[in-house]
Structure formats: C-alpha cells, structure tokens
Amino acid sequence: MKRDVIKDFLPVGVGILVLGFSIAASGTAPQEAKGSPLAQDDWSELNSGADVYAAACASCHGADGTGTPKHILGFEAEVPDFTDCAFASREPQADWFAVAHNGGPTRGFDEMMPAFGGALTDDQIDKAATHVKGFCKDDNWPDGAFNMPRALVTGKAFPEDEYVWELESTLDEPVQVQFKFIVEKRIGARQQVEFILPVGVQQVASIDANGNTDYRWGEGLGDLGLAWKGVLWHSLRRGTIGSMGAEVFLPVGDEKDGFSKGIFRLEPFIAIGQLLPGDTFLQLHGGAELSTDTDVADHEIFWRGAIGHSFTQCRFGRTWSPMVEVIGARELASGAKNEWSVVPALHITLNTRQHVMLVLGAEIPVTDADERQIKGMLHLLWDWYDGAFTEGW
Ligand code: HEC
Structure with missing residues (x-):
C-alpha cells in the first residue's frame, strides 16, 4: 500500500517540475513602452x-x-x-x-x-x-534591494511576508521525500516570525531473516518549527544587511520511522546579505543546532554561503538568478568531521509581477560522497504581500 502512495506522489512532484520548467521556458514578453499619454509635453529641460x-x-x-x-x-x-x-x-x-x-x-x-x-x-x-x-522617511525599514533571491539552504537576512512550499527528495534507495510548508510573516520594519510544518515519506530499512536489506515505506509528521528573525543593521550605501534569529523545533513529529528524534532543538543563527556590483549577491548564514539531549543528538554547528547573479530577460522581463551554495556542518562530538556539500540552484520569477517564484537545485555531497545521497530540491515561493497568487501573471 505504502509503495502506491509514493508511486502516486513522485509523478506529482515530477509534474510540478515539468510545469515549472514549461512556464519558465515560455518567457515573459516585456510590455512595449506605449509612450505616455502626456508625451506631447516638453519635459526635456527637467533635471531634478x-x-x-x-x-x-x-x-x-x-x-x-x-x-x-x-x-x-x-x-x-x-x-x-x-x-x-x-x-x-x-x-x-x-x-x-x-x-x-x-x-x-x-x-x-x-x-x-x-x-x-x-x-x-x-x-x-x-x-x-x-x-x-524618498517619500518614505523612516530609514528603519531595510530597502527592497536587500530582498535577494532566496537560496535553497542558505538562510536570508531580509524579513518577508511569504509562503514557501518545499519539496526535497533523495534519488536512490533509501528514498526520503520531505515536504515543508512555511509561513513567514513580517512584523514591523525589522522583524519576522515563521512557522514550519514538515511532513515526510521515506523508505525504512529492515534486515530480513536471510540478512538482506528490505525496505518498507514510512510516512509521518516532522517536528514543527517556530522561528524569529530581526535585522541588526542595514546600509544600502555599503550594500549590507545583517540579521540574527532563532528557530525552535518542537518534538511533536512521529518518532516511529525517524521523522522526529523526540527532543527540542534550538537553532540560533546569523544571516548576512551583501549586494555586489552588477546584480551579483552574496549571502552568508551560520549558526548552531543545539540539542536538549546529547545522548539522542549531538550539538551541531553549520555554515552556509550562496553567491549568485540575476539576469533580466529583455530588460524588464523575467529574472533568472543562477547561484551556487557551499554548505558545511560539524557535530560537536569527538572524532566528528566537517561535512561539506555544494548546491547549484536556479531561482526564477514565474509571473510578471515577480511575486511568485521557483527555485530548483540539488544538494550534492562533497565529503563522504559514497554514503550520502544527492538530494533534488524544488521550492515554490509566493510573496503574498504583493498580491494574490493568481494576480499579475
Ligand atoms: C495617470 C496616472 C498616473 C501617473 C501620471 C503616474 N502614475 Fe504611477 N501609478 C498609477 C497607478 C494607478 C498605480 C497603481 C497601479 C496598481 O497598483 O495596479 C501606480 C503605481 C506606481 C508605482 C508602484 C508600483 C508598485 O510596485 O506597486 C510606482 C513606483 C509609480 N506608479 C511611479 C510613477 C512615476 C515615477 C510616475 C511619474 C514618472 C508616475 N507613477 C506617474 C498612476 C499614475
């Protein structure tokens, strides 16, 4: 039965991917400048x-x-x-x-x-x-230029009003498919709260009487996450924004098939965004995953960086932002090693208003590549403050 579930589920995921690509490939033809109805006025002398x-x-x-x-x-x-x-x-x-x-x-x-x-x-x-x-006189509010394309793993410094649907899956046995629904809500100029709901389907290995590995399908709820983030500083002149925050994961997930370890986890972090010349951007994100029971899970530290560039199709059309992330983590236990991965990704604005976006990519292990699997990733983003999902296509 469970195998049917995944069989139904995977084509849907692939379908979303293909749909995403075909929408993306169709291109947004930019509107021709129609010429202002006021064009007959002579404004050539206006300087300021x-x-x-x-x-x-x-x-x-x-x-x-x-x-x-x-x-x-x-x-x-x-x-x-x-x-x-x-x-x-x-x-x-x-x-x-x-x-x-x-x-x-x-x-x-x-x-x-x-x-x-x-x-x-x-x-x-x-x-x-x-x-x-210049009509907005309160420089407490970080400028929209800091709202850089969202990377797949590296966290963002800019506070947002956004819904995110994340689909991630390993490609080989044991297959692990994770789906996350994330709600981000901005509070005032500098803060954001976030709610994370993960669910998963994964193959669980067992050894049969003859010593062969057998897989069955497990499905369950992961640990619910609550997060807060606050902007510490931002300067458009320097092109820098810096934030700090923390995520708490509540142990409400299903422990049976490994969707939860049954302990609270606290993740304090800092995130920095740097605008570079010519629509290039750099994002850095580092922090720790603190466990409340080191017998169950060790503390871990992580560091992540994303560098990318935004290309605009036909001057005012669709924006394509290819990027590469380098991510690392290390358990704080004796003998633990640094675990490195690279994540090539492409961020695409889907609609004309550019408030519905898709990010596609894969996490590719660099260290212990024999034991760790490549993970395909697809994130759909909707900046809901900018309009309904169906508006502005
Ligand atoms: C004939 C009336 C009219 C004139 C003249 C006009 N605008 Fe607008 N403008 C609008 C309307 C209507 C909207 C709202 C469109 C919407 O939200 O769908 C708007 C929206 C905007 C927006 C907001 C886009 C966003 O992100 O929501 C900007 C920026 C803007 N106008 C700049 C200008 C500038 C600069 C000029 C002068 C060079 C100008 N407008 C002249 C009617 C006008």
Missing part, C-alpha cells in the same frame, strides 16, 4: 527628480506622494501611498524604474500607471524613481 515628479507623476500620485483622491482622478485603480514605508521600502528601485519606464502592466499592475519611456529619458525616470523612494 522633484521637477520630473511634479510635472509627470504628481497629477496621480499627489505632490506629497500619498496619492490623488479617487474622485479627482476619475479612474478606479488604487494609487499607492508612497509615504507608507511598509509598502514603499520593500520594492527595489529597479522595479519602480521598470514600472515608470514601461507602465504598470510590465510588473502586472494597472494600465492606468502610464509608460514614460517615450517621454522621459532613462536618467529622468531614474531621478523620479529616486524621488518616489
């Missing part, structure tokens, strides 16, 4: 962001950035409040440049947000976008 904004943007967005009231605008679309840092800080300026240059639809927004690419120079649009960024 404030002047460009006053001439081209303020009619809808209001001189103070809070948005012109609906009854004056005469259209239904909501105009955002740029002084609200909870909204305005989280988008990187490059996205706002894209919207102002090519119009709302280029990021899955309303077409009432016009394209200014024909009426303003790139420099003027960039200055206007900088001016718009």
Whole structure:
C-alpha cells in the first residue's frame, strides 16, 4: 500500500517540475513602452527628480506622494501611498524604474500607471524613481534591494511576508521525500516570525531473516518549527544587511520511522546579505543546532554561503538568478568531521509581477560522497504581500 502512495506522489512532484520548467521556458514578453499619454509635453529641460515628479507623476500620485483622491482622478485603480514605508521600502528601485519606464502592466499592475519611456529619458525616470523612494522617511525599514533571491539552504537576512512550499527528495534507495510548508510573516520594519510544518515519506530499512536489506515505506509528521528573525543593521550605501534569529523545533513529529528524534532543538543563527556590483549577491548564514539531549543528538554547528547573479530577460522581463551554495556542518562530538556539500540552484520569477517564484537545485555531497545521497530540491515561493497568487501573471 505504502509503495502506491509514493508511486502516486513522485509523478506529482515530477509534474510540478515539468510545469515549472514549461512556464519558465515560455518567457515573459516585456510590455512595449506605449509612450505616455502626456508625451506631447516638453519635459526635456527637467533635471531634478522633484521637477520630473511634479510635472509627470504628481497629477496621480499627489505632490506629497500619498496619492490623488479617487474622485479627482476619475479612474478606479488604487494609487499607492508612497509615504507608507511598509509598502514603499520593500520594492527595489529597479522595479519602480521598470514600472515608470514601461507602465504598470510590465510588473502586472494597472494600465492606468502610464509608460514614460517615450517621454522621459532613462536618467529622468531614474531621478523620479529616486524621488518616489524618498517619500518614505523612516530609514528603519531595510530597502527592497536587500530582498535577494532566496537560496535553497542558505538562510536570508531580509524579513518577508511569504509562503514557501518545499519539496526535497533523495534519488536512490533509501528514498526520503520531505515536504515543508512555511509561513513567514513580517512584523514591523525589522522583524519576522515563521512557522514550519514538515511532513515526510521515506523508505525504512529492515534486515530480513536471510540478512538482506528490505525496505518498507514510512510516512509521518516532522517536528514543527517556530522561528524569529530581526535585522541588526542595514546600509544600502555599503550594500549590507545583517540579521540574527532563532528557530525552535518542537518534538511533536512521529518518532516511529525517524521523522522526529523526540527532543527540542534550538537553532540560533546569523544571516548576512551583501549586494555586489552588477546584480551579483552574496549571502552568508551560520549558526548552531543545539540539542536538549546529547545522548539522542549531538550539538551541531553549520555554515552556509550562496553567491549568485540575476539576469533580466529583455530588460524588464523575467529574472533568472543562477547561484551556487557551499554548505558545511560539524557535530560537536569527538572524532566528528566537517561535512561539506555544494548546491547549484536556479531561482526564477514565474509571473510578471515577480511575486511568485521557483527555485530548483540539488544538494550534492562533497565529503563522504559514497554514503550520502544527492538530494533534488524544488521550492515554490509566493510573496503574498504583493498580491494574490493568481494576480499579475
Ligand atoms: C495617470 C496616472 C498616473 C501617473 C501620471 C503616474 N502614475 Fe504611477 N501609478 C498609477 C497607478 C494607478 C498605480 C497603481 C497601479 C496598481 O497598483 O495596479 C501606480 C503605481 C506606481 C508605482 C508602484 C508600483 C508598485 O510596485 O506597486 C510606482 C513606483 C509609480 N506608479 C511611479 C510613477 C512615476 C515615477 C510616475 C511619474 C514618472 C508616475 N507613477 C506617474 C498612476 C499614475
């Protein structure tokens, strides 16, 4: 019976993969700059962001950035409040440049947000976008540029509002398939809380009367995780963000087939993100996994790093971010060795708004490669603050 479960389950996983690839391969044709309806005005003399904004943007967005009231605008679309840092800080300026240059639809927004690419120079649009960024006066909020592509293993420093579905599986016997559902909720400018629900299906080995290894299928709930993270410092000038946090795993999982060790685990960590020139990024993550019973599990320390680069298809289209992670861990027990793996991965924005994303990759053991298996990984991400899952495709 159990074997049927996995037989049904694996094709679904493969199906999701193929679907992901075909969506990704279809490409997002960027919207053509339609030319602003206001293009007939001569704005070529405008030099400062404030002047460009006053001439081209303020009619809808209001001189103070809070948005012109609906009854004056005469259209239904909501105009955002740029002084609200909870909204305005989280988008990187490059996205706002894209919207102002090519119009709302280029990021899955309303077409009432016009394209200014024909009426303003790139420099003027960039200055206007900088001016718009300046409406949020509270620099407690880390800039959206720090919201780097999420790696598969290396933790992120930026606090987010996100749902994550993670599917990971070894490819050989004993097969271990793990599914995790993660809810991340941002609290104010700098903090995030997180809830992690893991479930698994795995082959459990037993030795039969003749000494042969036999496998049966076990399935169960893993240990529930609760986490907190807080940003310690961030500086857009230096391109650095640093956070600390901790995860607690509650021993509620099924111990029978090894989905839980039946003990509390505490994982304190730090995470650092560094923006490098030309859309390259570096993320570092280190910490410890502290066990409450060292007879059952030793303490462990871990260190992880991800380096990657984002390529944008056709200037404002889909973003492809290939990256490589190097991850290591070591049990704090005498005779323990460092365990190293590399994780090549690809992060892809799936929809036009870029708030639904896919990360594909594999964890490849470097040390003890004979005993440890390669693990295929697929993570689906939805930044739910930016809109419903079905919006902005
Ligand atoms: C004709 C009215 C109008 C004008 C003029 C206008 N906008 Fe907009 N803008 C909108 C509307 C409507 C939205 C909201 C679209 C949505 O949320 O679907 C918007 C949204 C935006 C956004 C937010 C995108 C996001 O991430 O949510 C930015 C940034 C923006 N406009 C910048 C500008 C700049 C810069 C200018 C001037 C160069 C400008 N707008 C001129 C109507 C306008």
